[in-house]
Amino acid sequence: MDYIDEEVFENQDFSTADLPKAEYDNCRFVNCRFANSDLSKVIFLECAFDSCDLSNANVNHTAFRDVQFKSCKMLGVAFQDCNKLLLSFAFSNCMLNLSSFYQLKLKSIRFTNCQLNEVDFTEADLTQAVFTNCDLAGAVFEYTNLEKADLSSASNYSIHPESNKIKKAKFSRQDLAGLLQQYDIVIK
Known part of the structure; x- marks a missing residue:
């Protein structure tokens, strides 16, 4: 080579x-x-x-x-x-829509100002990952390790706490609905 x-x-x-x-x-x-x-x-x-x-x-x-x-x-x-x-x-300022990170070990990965619509993070290890100002509309998180990940400035995510590891992950108050969406409750 x-x-x-x-x-x-x-x-x-x-x-x-x-x-x-x-x-x-x-x-x-x-x-x-x-x-x-x-x-x-x-x-x-x-x-x-x-x-x-x-x-x-x-x-x-x-x-x-x-x-x-x-x-x-x-x-x-x-x-x-x-x-x-x-x-x-x-990744910074990237459009990664419809991409897949299935089962990858990506500890401390950084996504900055990225569009991650319908991206598959199923079974990925995203421990300490940082999603700065990222749009996660339709992104799939199933059995994903998000421990200590920072999603505090990310938006449009839907993450089920029961089927993902989210211990010590950071989320913003205004986007907490993305963690509660599956409960069909009204948040005011």
């Missing part, structure tokens, strides 16, 4: 010709298109993606190790298919 170090890729379209299979270390991808592309078995180490479109990209066995995503469109990405060894990434 090729090794590519400290390169910057700008305005490239990898949706028609896939990114070459390689190990990318400390690389930046700026305004690149990866929509529907095959990123399987590619290794990203300490890379940054800025203003990229990775919607429906195949990330089967893809390694994301200390990777930053900023202002990226990432609709329908099946992150649960990634290489789980040392998996670590952070």
